[in-house]
Amino acid sequence: MVAFGVNDLREEEVIVAPPKAGEVRMKVMCNALCHTDIYTLSGQDPEGLFPSILGHEAGCVVEAVGEGVTSVKVGDHVVPGYTPQCKGSDCMFCMSPKTNLCPKIRGTQGKGVMPDGTSRFTLAKDGSTVYHFMGCSTFAEYTVLAEISIAKIDPAASLEKACLFGCGISTGLGAVWNNAKVEPFSSVAVFGLGAVGFAVVQAAKAVGASHIVGIDVNPNKFEMAKKLGCDVCYNPKDHGDEPMQQVLVKNSPTGFGFDYTFDCTGNVNVMRSALEAAHRGWGQCCLVGVAAAGKEIATRPFQFITGRRCFGTAFGGWKTRDAIPMLTDKMMKGEIAVDHFITHRFNGVGETTKAIDALHSGDCLRAVVHY
Ligand code: NAD
Ligand code: DAO
Ligand code: ZN
Numbered sequence: 001m002v003a004f005g006v007n008d009l010r011e012e013e014v015i016v017a018p019p020k021a022g023e024v025r026m027k028v029m030c031n032a033l034c035h036t037d038i039y040t041l042s043g044q045d046p047e048g049l050f051p052s053i054l055g056h057e058a059g060c061v062v063e064a065v066g067e068g069v070t071s072v073k074v075g076d077h078v079v080p081g082y083t084p085q086c087k088g089s090d091c092m093f094c095m096s097p098k099t100n101l102c103p104k105i106r107g108t109q110g111k112g113v114m115p116d117g118t119s120r121f122t123l124a125k126d127g128s129t130v131y132h133f134m135g136c137s138t139f140a141e142y143t144v145l146a147e148i149s150i151a152k153i154d155p156a157a158s159l160e161k162a163c164l165f166g167c168g169i170s171t172g173l174g175a176v177w178n179n180a181k182v183e184p185f186s187s188v189a190v191f192g193l194g195a196v197g198f199a200v201v202q203a204a205k206a207v208g209a210s211h212i213v214g215i216d217v218n219p220n221k222f223e224m225a226k227k228l229g230c231d232v233c234y235n236p237k238d239h240g241d242e243p244m245q246q247v248l249v250k251n252s253p254t255g256f257g258f259d260y261t262f263d264c265t266g267n268v269n270v271m272r273s274a275l276e277a278a279h280r281g282w283g284q285c286c287l288v289g290v291a292a293a294g295k296e297i298a299t300r301p302f303q304f305i306t307g308r309r310c311f312g313t314a315f316g317g318w319k320t321r322d323a324i325p326m327l328t329d330k331m332m333k334g335e336i337a338v339d340h341f342i343t344h345r346f347n348g349v350g351e352t353t354k355a356i357d358a359l360h361s362g363d364c365l366r367a368v369v370h371y
Contacts, residue, residue, distance in 0.1 A: 001053065001054070001055075001139040001140065001349055001350070001352045001353075002014065002051050002052070002053060002123070002130055003040070003041050003050055003051060003052050003053070003054050003133075003139075004050055004051045005043075005050045005051075006041070006042060006043035006050075007041060007042060007043070008050075009041060009054075009139075009352065009353060009356070011349065011350045012123060012124070012125070013123075013124035013125065014053070014121050014122065014123060014124060014130060014140060015121070015122045015123075015124050015127075016120055016121060016140070016142040016143065016144060017120040017121075017122070017144070018064055018066070019064055019065060019066035019069070019120070019144050020066050020067075020114070020116060020120075021066050021067040021068050021069075022066055022067075022068055022069060022115065022146060022147050022148075023065075023066040023069070023114060023115075023120075023144050023145065023146055023147065024062055024064070024065050024066065024069055024072055024078075024144065024145055024146075024147055024150055025062075025063050025064040025065075025120075025142060025143070025144045026060035026061060026062050026063055026078060026080075026142065026143060026144075026145070026150075027060060027061045027063045027141065027142055027371075028055075028058050028059075028060050028138050028140060028141060028142065028143055028371055029058075029059050029060060029061060029159045029370070029371060030058065030059045030159055030160050030163055030368050030369060030370045030371065031055050031057060031058040031059075031138045031139060031163065031352070031368070031369050031371070032057040032058070032163050032164055032166070032167075032168075032342075032366045032367065032368045032369075033057070033352070033355045033356060033358075033359045033366065033367045033368075033369070034056065034057050034167050034168055034366075035194075035266075035359070036056070036134070036167075036290065037054040037055055037056065037133075037139070037356075038356060038359060038360075039290070039292075040052075040054055040133065041054060041356075044292055044293055045293065046293045046294075047110055049111075049112040049131045049133075050131075051123075051128075051129075051130045051131065052112055052130060052131040052132065052133045052137070053121060053130055053131075053132065053133060053137035053138075053139050053140050053143070054133045054137070054139050055133065055136060055137060055138035055139035055140070055352075056080065056082050056133065056134040056135075056136035056137075056138055056166060056167060057138070057163055057164065057166040057167040057168065057366075058079065058080055058136065058138035058143075058163050058166060059077070059079060059159025059160060059162050059163035060077070060078050060079070060080065060138070060143070060159075061075065061076070061077055061078070061159075062074050062075060062076045062077075062078055062150075063142065065147075066147075069147045071147055071150070071152065071321075072147065072150055072152050076152050076155070077152070077153050077154070077155045077157065077159060077162075078150045078151060078152050078153065079150075079151045079153055079162055079163060079165055079166045079324045079328075080135075080136040080138060080143070080145050080149060080150060080151075080166060081135075081136075081149045081150065081151055081166065081315075081320030081321070081324065082109075082134040082135055082136055082149070082166075082167070082315070083100055083101065083102065083149075083314060083315045083320050084102045084104055084105055084109075084135065084146060084148040084149040084320065085100070085102050085148060085149075085319045085320045085321040085322065086102050086104040086105075086148045087148070087321070088104070091103075091104060094319070099317070100314065100315060100317050100318055100319045100320065101314060102148070102319075104148060105135065105146055105148065105149070109132070109134065109135040112131030112132050112133065113131065113132060114132065114144065114146065115146055119131055119132060120132070120143075120144040121137070121140075132144075135149050136149070136166075139349065139352050140349065141349055141371050148321070149320065150321070151165075151320055151321045151323075151324035151325055152321075152325060153324060153325050153328045154325065154328060154329060154332065156332070157328045157331070157332055160342065160368050160370070161331060161338050161339070161342070162324075162328045162331070163368065164195075164338050164341055164342075164366060165323075165324045165327045165328055165331075166324070167315070168194075168195040168196045168199065168341075168366070169195060169196075169199045169327075169336075169338060169341060170199075170315060170316050170318055170323065170324065170327055171196055171199070171288060171313065171315055171316040172195070172196040172197065172198065172199025172200040172202070172203060172264065172288065172316065173199050173200075173202070173203040173316055173327070173336070174313065174315065174316015174317045174318045174323070175200055175203070175262060175286050175288050175313045175316050175317070176188075176200055176203035176204050176207065176260075176262075177203055177207065177316075178313075178316055178317035178318065179286050179311065179312075179313040179316065179317045180260050180262070180284055180286045182203070182204050182207050182209055182259075182260050183207070183208075183259075184207060184208030184209070184210075185208060185209070185210045186204070186207075186209045186210065186211075186259040186260055187209070187210065187211040187212075187213075187252060187253050187254075187258045187259045187260070187279075188200075188201075188204040188209045188211070188212045188213070188258060188259065188260045188261070188262070189212075189213045189215065189248055189252075189258040189260075189261045189262070189274070189277050190204070190212065190213070190214050190215065190230070190261075190262050190264060191215045191216075191244075191261070191262065191263050191264060191265055191270050191273065191274050192215070192216060192263065192264035192265035192266075192267075192270070192289060193214045193215075193216040193218075193221035193222075193224075193225050193233075193264075194221075194264060194365060195341050195365040195366050196264040196288055196289075197214065197216070197225075197262070197264035197265075198224065198225065198228055198340075198341070198365065199341075200262045200264060200288070201214060201225060201228045201229045201230055202228050202229060202336070202337070204229065204260070205228065205229030209229075209260075210253075211231055211252075211253050212229050212230050212231055213230060213231060213232045213233065213234065213248065213251075213258075214230040214232075214233045214234070215233070215234045215235075215236065215244060215248070216233070216235065217235060217236055217237055218235075218362055219233075219235050220362070220363060221233075222235075224340065228340075232251075234247060234248070243273060243276075244270075244273045244277070245272075245273040245274075245276035245277040248273075248277040249276075249277055252277075252279070254279070256279050256280040256281070257277055257278050257279035257280055257283050257308075258277055258278060258279055258283060259278075259279050259282065259283060259284070260278075260283070260284050260285075260286070261274040261275070261277050261278045261283065261284070261285045261286070262274065262285075262286050262288055263285070263286070263287050263288060263289045264288045264289050265289045266289030266290045266291050266292070267289065267291070268291050268295045268296065268297045268298075270289070271285075271287055271289070271291070271297050272297060272298060272299050274287070275297075275299055275303055275308060275310050276299060276303055276308075278303075278308040278309075278310075279307075279308070280306055280307055280308075281306070281307035282307055283307070283308045283309070284308070284309045284310075284311070285308065285309065285310045285311075286310075286311060286312065286313055287310065287311070287312040287313070288312070288313055340365070341365045341366045342365070342366050342368050343358075343363065343364050343365045343366065343367065344358040344364050344366075344367035344368070345367070345368050345369075345370065346358075346367060346368070346369045346370070347369070347370050348369070348370075348371065349369065349371050351369055352369050354367075355367035355368075355369050
């Protein structure tokens, strides 16, 4: 599926060149739609390039490896990552336990090309170049990635489920476990009950948070939220003009706010609510949602002076190649439930457009397209 321009996604025959040194070509078996793909397709992403092949949450099988590739071989099952992990002893980011933001191929990835500065995709009909996206480009039957962006998983794992660890679910889990480091008996407020917000709820429940609330403008989300661990759910529409932070602080266990709050909406006004709903003296607010281009957050500095902290997460802080196999193993052992995230299934890469419609419907968490 080639994105030729804003909301112009068409099925095309594309030549996928063999992998060069340090690269891997893979057969994409299935792909789960994520809002970031739609965001870029809709033209809102200032870094978005056309024509390009979008998609970044996939389950794949290695088909060919380039010179020097040692960490995967033909036939291995893999999940692409949009945040690489070069593991180089000269990479201060990979060597630091504080971050997952390996910058090794950031420059070329942002320009829609492979690390050597060229694309592996050309349109069969005229030989013109098609760009890569987030270093993954999985809206295609075959794609090429840098070896440092590929997580090898247990071949016994369901690729349909493991692909979810390529983005949203890992992000929600990691936001709680790695970035916020939520402690047992904490109070937690989760704004936005999509796949990412639900993963936050699950992770908070798993660490023993004692009071979890979910906030969403779509009350259809509340039943699942409660099954996963929310004690109470709020719809901001039920509270008129009263700011949600005020409603939440008033109803929090201590009356002073929540130990941990998470924005999983990407709405900057909600981010403010999340920060201001954090507990006086120690509350921590984690921004998970990705705001639209040009948006800024506002609050009074007094919120920080009185002890609240705010930070964000990229891919839940996970180091891609180490974490995705580990999370997949936990899923296989029944320690992370993911079945409920797959609300829609489609067949054939051409059905990506149907999956996009499903994602817009409001009742979709993840739509998986099997190729
Ligand atoms: P989603 O659209 O499925 O879920 C968002 C939820 O927020 C929906 O249920 C929606 O009804 C709710 N919502 C919207 N506006 C609201 C409001 N004003 N108040 C309360 N609830 C509101 O999306 P998702 O797949 O769960 O992703 C959530 C966000 O996380 C997106 O912004 C996505 O881009 C981002 N994301 C970030 C990372 C990262 O690494 N930081 C990774 C993956 C996704
Ligand atoms: O390394 O500078 C960089 C870019 C990091 C990108 C992190 C992206 C996090 C948000 C992704 C949105 C969901 C796919
Ligand atoms: Zn690195």
